[in-house]
Amino acid sequence: MTVTPPAAGSARIDPLAPAHPGRWENGPVVVCHLDRAAVPVRLASQRAPELVTEHFEVHRPGGRLLVLHRFRPDELDDDVSALVAGELGAVVDSAPVFERVVTGIVRSTVGDALTAWSTFYANSLAVLRHPDGVAAAGPGAMDGLPGAAYPPEASLAGFAPVHARALEEVGGTTVADLGACFGFLPLLMAERGLDVIATDHTQGTMRLLAAVAGAGVVPEATTRLRTLACDARAVPLGDDAVDTVTAIHLLEHLPASGSAGVVAEMCRVARRRVVVAVPFEDVPDPVYGHLCRFDTDTLTALGEQTGARFRVDEDHGGWLVIDL
Incomplete structure (x- = not known):
């Protein structure tokens, strides 16, 4: 899978920037971990969520995109990207917004910035090294994405053969x-x-x-x-x-x-x-x-x-x- 991480946009993304525990904000996107941070009152929507999926709840307070989730550190790997694309494609419809949501999930799940990303990398590399059995059961399994039209390569296990081939070449x-x-x-x-x-x-x-x-x-x-x-x-x-x-x-x-x-x-x-x-x-x-x-x-x-x-x-x- 190739998902462009922290990138340029109307507000640049600094993946290691300080953040509130359990909450990450950049430009129009706010991501909150429901077990680790209270949703700020100024962001709380009085209306019903715009979208509720297996892993996410989406609101649009004041024109901003608020994404709520409950990922555990052991679930934190690049298959989160496939879940965002598959479940939130209707509202996360551009690469800059997509990048911010994925970054926000990583940063809001683990408090320290480098520890959060080290966890994300270690978990992702573990799947890429040993992909057998992960594609069908892991959090990025395509069969689990309602209505998703994404190929198997959108998951880490599905993309592992691409890395293996590249190494061989x-x-x-x-x-x-x-x-x-x-x-x-x-x-x-x-x-x-x-x-x-x-x-x-x-x-x-x-x-x-x-x-x-x-x-x-x-x-x-x-x-x-x-x-x-x-x-x-x-x-x-x-x-x-x-x-x-x-x-x-x-x-x-x-x-x-x-x-x-x-x-x-x-x-x-x-x-x-x-x-x-x-x-x-x-x-x-x-x-x-x-x-x-x-x-x-x-x-x-x-x-x-x-x-x-x-x-x-x-x-x-x-x-x-x-x-x-």
Whole structure:
């Protein structure tokens, strides 16, 4: 799954910013944990909830979006994103609002910011390492989402094969991962003994990943992973800087016109291999911030433009692997 975490918007999201215990606010979004904080009187709605689902209650006091929940720390992983998309899609209808709600759930469930995110990362990585049996029973199981039209890859267990394939495709010992998002894949790369540069266009995302890596959630990452905030179309690394450059579910977040530029930049930075993975969707999903659609023909055209040897195939989405 690729969900853009703490990102830009009318009010920037700082995932580590101080917050009231059990409550997190940013811009038009307020998230409250019903067992850990009283809903402020000024936010309490006198009307019935706009929406009640298995995991959430939604109000709109004063034009703001108030989301109430009761997640436990052991339930705190990236499958929360699938639940938000599946249950709240009718009201959380854009990537910036989606990002704020997911961030708010993490921050309102555990009091200390770094502890909250370390819990989220540790739980998420545990599923990605051992996905067997989780997809059917875990909190992100798609069968549990009423009316959800999201693919199995929207859950952590469903996306685990994408991470596994990406790890298999790496050539050499040094990697730059573009559009790293939360950075689960770079952490798993570091765990395998690779030296990794995780990049994302959002400084808050990279600051969060650096903090979690420094906290020892993956011990190897304290020395093997570094972060870099940059645009994937202009990566501030030299030519042939690393053995492999990966972009796993990044290109769908960019306008279609931007794909060729990113692939060209990947080929410049990589010495040996470029690995691109994208979802195959009938329609780009706006909740996840998807802007363009891919198929094997689109990926083949991208490969042909590089002039290098490449292969395209389908495996939990589409893959373009370029050997330089």
